[in-house]
Amino acid sequence: MRYMDKSIDEIRKALDAQTVTSDTLFQESVSLAKQYQPASNAFVTILEEKKEQNTSTILSGIPYALKDNISTKGILTTSSSNILKNYVPVYNATVYEKLERAGAVLMGKTVLDELAMGGTGTTGHTGIVKNPWDDTRQIGGSSAGSAAAVALGIVPFAIGSDTGDSIRKPAAFGGIVGFKPTYGRVSRYGLFAFASSLDHVGCFARNVKDIAYVTDIIKGKDPHDMTSLPDDNKKYTDTLDHDIKGRKLFYIKEAFENYENSDNLEYKETISKFLETVEKVRELGFVVEEVSFPKELLNAVYPTYMAISCAEATSNNANLTGIPFGVRGEGNSINEIMMDARTKGFSELIKRRFVLGSYILQKENQEKLFKNAQRVRRMIVDKMNALFKKYDGLLMPASGGIAPHFGEKDDQLSDRYLILENHLVIANFGGFPSITLPSGFVNEMPIAINLTGRQFEDDVVLNMAYKIETITGCKNQIAKGGK
Amino acid sequence: MYIPTIGLEVHCELKTNTKNFSSAANAYSEIPNRNIATVDLGLPGILPVINENGVKQSLKMAFAMHCEIPEFMTFERKNYFYPDLPKGYQITQFDQPVGVNGYLMINVNGEDKKVLIHDTHLEEDTASLDHYGNYSLIDYNRAGVPLLETVTEPCMHSVEEAIAFLESLRSVFLYCGASEARTDRGQMRCDVNVSLSDSENILGTKVEIKNVNSFNNVKDAIITEIKRQTEILEAGGSIAQETRRYDENNMCTYSMRSKEDAIDYKYFKEPNIPPIKIEREWLEEIKKEIPALQYERITTYMEEYGLSRYDATILVKEKEMAEYFEETLKEGADPKSACNWITSVILGHMNKYEIPITKLFLTPKMLVELMELVSSGKISSKQAKEVLLKSLEEEKSPATLVEELGIEQIGTDDEILVIVKEVFGEHPEVKEQYKSGRTNIVDFLVGQVMKKTRGQANPATTRKLVQEEIVKGE
Numbered sequence: 001m002r003y004m005d006k007s008i009d010e011i012r013k014a015l016d017a018q019t020v021t022s023d024t025l026f027q028e029s030v031s032l033a034k035q036y037q038p039a040s041n042a043f044v045t046i047l048e049e050k051k052e053q054n055t056s057t058i059l060s061g062i063p064y065a066l067k068d069n070i071s072t073k074g075i076l077t078t079s080s081s082n083i084l085k086n087y088v089p090v091y092n093a094t095v096y097e098k099l100e101r102a103g104a105v106l107m108g109k110t111v112l113d114e115l116a117m118g119g120t121g122t123t124g125h126t127g128i129v130k131n132p133w134d135d136t137r138q139i140g141g142s143s144a145g146s147a148a149a150v151a152l153g154i155v156p157f158a159i160g161s162d163t164g165d166s167i168r169k170p171a172a173f174g175g176i177v178g179f180k181p182t183y184g185r186v187s188r189y190g191l192f193a194f195a196s197s198l199d200h201v202g203c204f205a206r207n208v209k210d211i212a213y214v215t216d217i218i219k220g221k222d223p224h225d226m227t228s229l230p231d232d233n234k235k236y237t238d239t240l241d242h243d244i245k246g247r248k249l250f251y252i253k254e255a256f257e258n259y260e261n262s263d264n265l266e267y268k269e270t271i272s273k274f275l276e277t278v279e280k281v282r283e284l285g286f287v288v289e290e291v292s293f294p295k296e297l298l299n300a301v302y303p304t305y306m307a308i309s310c311a312e313a314t315s316n317n318a319n320l321t322g323i324p325f326g327v328r329g330e331g332n333s334i335n336e337i338m339m340d341a342r343t344k345g346f347s348e349l350i351k352r353r354f355v356l357g358s359y360i361l362q363k364e365n366q367e368k369l370f371k372n373a374q375r376v377r378r379m380i381v382d383k384m385n386a387l388f389k390k391y392d393g394l395l396m397p398a399s400g401g402i403a404p405h406f407g408e409k410d411d412q413l414s415d416r417y418l419i420l421e422n423h424l425v426i427a428n429f430g431g432f433p434s435i436t437l438p439s440g441f442v443n444e445m446p447i448a449i450n451l452t453g454r455q456f457e458d459d460v461v462l463n464m465a466y467k468i469e470t471i472t473g474c475k476n477q478i479a480k481g482g483k
Numbered sequence: 484m485y486i487p488t489i490g491l492e493v494h495c496e497l498k499t500n501t502k503n504f505s506s507a508a509n510a511y512s513e514i515p516n517r518n519i520a521t522v523d524l525g526l527p528g529i530l531p532v533i534n535e536n537g538v539k540q541s542l543k544m545a546f547a548m549h550c551e552i553p554e555f556m557t558f559e560r561k562n563y564f565y566p567d568l569p570k571g572y573q574i575t576q577f578d579q580p581v582g583v584n585g586y587l588m589i590n591v592n593g594e595d596k597k598v599l600i601h602d603t604h605l606e607e608d609t610a611s612l613d614h615y616g617n618y619s620l621i622d623y624n625r626a627g628v629p630l631l632e633t634v635t636e637p638c639m640h641s642v643e644e645a646i647a648f649l650e651s652l653r654s655v656f657l658y659c660g661a662s663e664a665r666t667d668r669g670q671m672r673c674d675v676n677v678s679l680s681d682s683e684n685i686l687g688t689k690v691e692i693k694n695v696n697s698f699n700n701v702k703d704a705i706i707t708e709i710k711r712q713t714e715i716l717e718a719g720g721s722i723a724q725e726t727r728r729y730d731e732n733n734m735c736t737y738s739m740r741s742k743e744d745a746i747d748y749k750y751f752k753e754p755n756i757p758p759i760k761i762e763r764e765w766l767e768e769i770k771k772e773i774p775a776l777q778y779e780r781i782t783t784y785m786e787e788y789g790l791s792r793y794d795a796t797i798l799v800k801e802k803e804m805a806e807y808f809e810e811t812l813k814e815g816a817d818p819k820s821a822c823n824w825i826t827s828v829i830l831g832h833m834n835k836y837e838i839p840i841t842k843l844f845l846t847p848k849m850l851v852e853l854m855e856l857v858s859s860g861k862i863s864s865k866q867a868k869e870v871l872l873k874s875l876e877e878e879k880s881p882a883t884l885v886e887e888l889g890i891e892q893i894g895t896d897d898e899i900l901v902i903v904k905e906v907f908g909e910h911p912e913v914k915e916q917y918k919s920g921r922t923n924i925v926d927f928l929v930g931q932v933m934k935k936t937r938g939q940a941n942p943a944t945t946r947k948l949v950q951e952e953i954v955k956g957e
Contacts, residue, residue, distance in 0.1 A: 071528040091521045190528040196754035225530050315562050318571020319525040334566050361749035
């Protein structure tokens with residue numbers, strides 16, 4: 001009997017009925033992780049020993065995985081970077097602490113794109129993460145390993161972080177659910193910072209209810225994080241089944257104008273399937289409307305994101321000098337030692353982003369590049385908030401296609417790339433709660449929709465997603481590679 | 484002769500229980516790496532949490548320096564790589580610091596002057612590095628300690644003004660209880676800007692001298708730098724805009740980096756600290772906690788109590804001393820004579836035994852009682868001084884001592900007159916001798932009275948009575 005491919009409700013039931021013990025679950029999870037590791041490479045660390053606090057919550061005794069950029073005391077945490085390949089934290093992240101206190105059982109730390117930068121799952125220091133539906137394709141990133149572990153049925157849920165789309169994109173390519181709550185809903189304390197104003201902690205699962213279970217546990221005001229929100233005193237699982245009749249959603253017209261004329265068949269099919277889903281969503285009682293969004297703002301999303309995130313990342317990662325912790329460099333002076341550590345410790349992609357960020361922050365460029373990016377961010381968020389006055393959510397294809405093959409390159413200046421592959425970032429700009437749901441298949445690969453709601457209305461987003469999930473036919477799916 | 488223009492950037496560690504952004508103790512320790520938290524080490528994933536008391540102390544200081552205080556206060560990151568900076572950036576204030584456009588009054592050679600303050604901002608201290616032969620060690624005790632950096636306008640024109648400003652600023656910290664401001668522990672450190680010009684209205688090229696750590700060194704650094712620049716200018720050269728370091732052993736400054744090599748700190752808003760709203764009611768409360776400051780007190784002491792600037796300056800040097808003095812006034816003391824007692828006997832005792840005024844046994848009330856004994860003629864001022872010293876040393880109240888020693892003066896004229904008459908009776912010849920010109924016989928008679936009373940008779944009264952008695956006819 002296998003449990004790790006089941007929902008939290010099913011596992012809870014088995015545990016409560018004592019048909020299985022948490023020890024067995026841990027063993028199952030760990031051996032599945034080891035079994036799939038050669039093919040998927042989802043884990044940096046697979047734990048040998050189970051540590052569980054005696055509790056009675058919905059998550060008690062249930063194994064899960066943490067992205068390896070979340071601080072775990074005494075457990076190697078590498079951020080998938082060479083510079084931290086031997087770093088063992090001395091303190092716990094709040095999200096880990098909360099899960100531990102709820103009795104959930106950590107079974108491993110998952111691979112990410114180095115320092116959570118990048119969206120391919122190919123830049124971690126322990127190698128690339130493969131898509132469990134097709135091992136010639138990417139799973140996406142940066143929370144690649146967490147997405148793969150859930151898609152493979154190694155764990156029922158996993159924790160990730162999301163700065164641009166790092167939970168919601170790999171969830172889409174892995175055919176699972178990925179949720180990034182409102183900024184500040186979950187504490188960032190202990191999450192290795194990428195871009196602090198955009199960073200979120202969130203989770204993966206295979207159905208919306210499991211996402212709600214986990215979010216109910218990990219959310220809340222944290223005295224260690226000044227940007228964490230006051231408690232909303234809500235239990236998201238309680239309101240999942242609320243009536244959604246009359247809830248209004250919109251999608252952005254400019255995102256896939258003239259898609260019918262494209263010669264990219266995957267793209268065409270993805271969009272037409274999205275529009276089919278929209279029809280079914282309407283049948284559920286939602287009102288879904290097409291809305292026009294200024295194209296110059298949409299085209300600015302990606303460059304704006306790059307400017308802000310690289311700038312913040314440059315500063316956030318300035319602590320990685322190999323001096324107080326991390327891999328020490330060599331040299332005759334302190335500058336040489338730091339430079340050597342950083343030269344050897346980071347991959348080319350990371351260095352490029354640091355150079356970019358540094359350039360953007362330079363005195364002579366700041367006004368034009370950094371401050372303007374912040375202004376554009378504000379304009380996009382204002383536009384979204386204006387739309388949210390009328391609509392309860394934005395419903396979009398999570399991507400314009402399926403998971404790309406390794407080495408496949410998008411034309412980064414095309415509208416399709418700039419808008420469809422980057423609109424998820426809008427939710428990071430505004431701190432909006434945003435969830436990706438699997439919605440079908442194209443070429444036997446999963447495709448997904450994304451639903452983004454008003455700031456602070458995590459409960460409403462989960463409620464709407466829970467309803468939409470009923471018409472996708474993709475609830476609780478396990479990737480081919482995990483069967 | 485060139486006119487020097489001096490600007491100061493003064494860093495002062497604030498007195499708080501914990502560090503500026505972490506829960507580690509803000510305490511001095513000789514043992515390295517005692518007071519550290521994960522935040523102070525800049526470990527991956529840490530987040531700053533602002534210390535409310537640090538904000539409060541800095542607001543108090545901003546007020547005391549007459550600064551404008553913004554509605555929202557923001558924090559910025561100052562980015563640079565150095566091993567004493569564990570995060571790779573320092574959290575400081577740039578856009579909306581705790582205070583801007585303030586001033587502090589100083590007095591140099593009897594002349595009042597306003598030193599303009601550009602801004603004062605709250606930031607965190609770095610770790611300290613100890614360099615050895617071929618290696619260095621890092622002590623993170625200091626990393627994250629709250630610092631208030633106060634930046635003056637370039638508006639001082641002499642070493643004396645610069646030092647007067649530093650002393651004035653130090654006193655504000657001490658009066659507000661915002662810092663211990665001890666230079667010997669590096670709690671107060673300075674960057675000094677010096678430029679020379681031939682005209683008051685034009686500023687010369689600025690040279691910055693970094694990290695000067697005592698008032699004496701500031702003084703020497705300024706003198707040295709003025710001399711260096713003067714020599715260059717007189718030789719027809721020009722001053723390079725640069726950053727220099729003061730070498731106290733060799734009493735010279737040497738170049739660290741030129742203007743071209745100036746570091747771009749890439750300031751940007753600290754995303755982990757939302758703008759902090761400074762509630763006006765809170766400000767009003769903080770305002771109430773600011774005591775009358777040194778400068779204000781000096782003015783009052785001079786104008787209202789008629790003290791000299793010299794005396795007033797001694798009294799206000801420490802807030803506790805000024806408070807002691809003011810307490811005696813509340814008890815009814817005459818300001819000038821209270822000042823005399825404090826600045827002579829009491830201060831002498833404090834210096835001799837190195838005890839702070841707060842630890843004195845003698846309360847202001849006791850001092851006033853003693854002063855009253857003198858003014859009512861019960862004891863002489865010479866006796867009072869003895870009693871006072873004994874009181875300080877033996878920790879007994881002056882009243883008790885006067886009684887124990889039996890030195891209370893025979894106060895009333897009638898009491899003394901009885902004794903005077905006794906003495907005259909014992910020496911019937913004196914009146915004749917006096918008439919014949921031996922006027923110093925009076926001294927003899929006074930002496931006799933004092934002898935009989937074991938010194939308890941008021942000498943002035945005695946003399947007066949003897950004078951009256953001797954010319955009296957039979």
